[in-house]
Amino acid sequence: MSEHARKTLTFITxxxxxxxxxxxxxxxxxxxxxxxxxxxxxxxxxxGVLQLRRGQQPGAIDAKDLSAAFSALPLYDVDSIHVEAEAxxxxxxxxxxxxxxxxxxxxxxxATLIHHSDAVFNL
Amino acid sequence: xxFTIVVQAAPAASQSAWSAYQFTRSALAAGHEIYRVFFYGDxxxxxxxxxxxxxxxxxxxxxxxxxxxxxxxxxxxxxxxxLKRGVLDAGEADRYERGCAxxxxxxxxxxxGQLVDATLVxxxxxxxxx
Numbered sequence: 001m002s003e004h005a006r007k008t009l010t011f012i013t014x015x016x017x018x019x020x021x022x023x024x025x026x027x028x029x030x031x032x033x034x035x036x037x038x039x040x041x042x043x044x045x046x047x048g049v050l051q052l053r054r055g056q057q058p059g060a061i062d063a064k065d066l067s068a069a070f071s072a073l074p075l076y077d078v079d080s081i082h083v084e085a086e087a088x089x090x091x092x093x094x095x096x097x098x099x100x101x102x103x104x105x106x107x108x109x110x111a112t113l114i115h116h117s118d119a120v121f122n123l
Numbered sequence: 124x125x126f127t128i129v130v131q132a133a134p135a136a137s138q139s140a141w142s143a144y145q146f147t148r149s150a151l152a153a154g155h156e157i158y159r160v161f162f163y164g165d166x167x168x169x170x171x172x173x174x175x176x177x178x179x180x181x182x183x184x185x186x187x188x189x190x191x192x193x194x195x196x197x198x199x200x201x202x203x204x205x206l207k208r209g210v211l212d213a214g215e216a217d218r219y220e221r222g223c224a225x226x227x228x229x230x231x232x233x234x235x236g237q238l239v240d241a242t243l244v245x246x247x248x249x250x251x252x253x
Binding site for chain 2 (some may be wrong): 004032
């Protein structure tokens, strides 16, 4: 892909980790974009913040644990990981409840990231 | 302008897949280029040629196949989404020993890399969500 300029791709994930397809779909897109050596922003909003919650036991509903995969993000050089502050607060959570280190972002911070992106994928 | 279209919804589930088709058709009619159509998640149901809608309803799968074929548009169904939902080409049907292949003839199975590639070369990526 070296013939194309590097782009900034932002992935916004808004779905809870289990019961629907969005969370895994976002993660797969993020990893693919990272493999192509693009600048990636990964933003967790609304229900999406639950994807990062510690102590998930999805085996009880015969689902595969998604949260373990997030620890692989640094291996893909995905380090721009943002979590919507309001979404955390609304669910009684803080950054300490999450499986990986993230940047807690205000709505204005997120708007700035989107503004500086070449493409935004919203799942 | 050069567009890539991402389709995430199934024809029978929501208006979204219809909007994606209509947008693609309109963009072509207006003289734009469609670089690629990428079917992801439940969107792969748009490429299941075994679907049989009632006779008095619009056949979206056939319409996609005709539109993509007529304009020679590169169309991809995400292979992992497709296998999971029973949309197979002849090679996958053979490999997994399933009874038949049902992927639309206008579409190819491939990976998410094709979506990233399309994003890099397109002026706009338009997503029609689930």
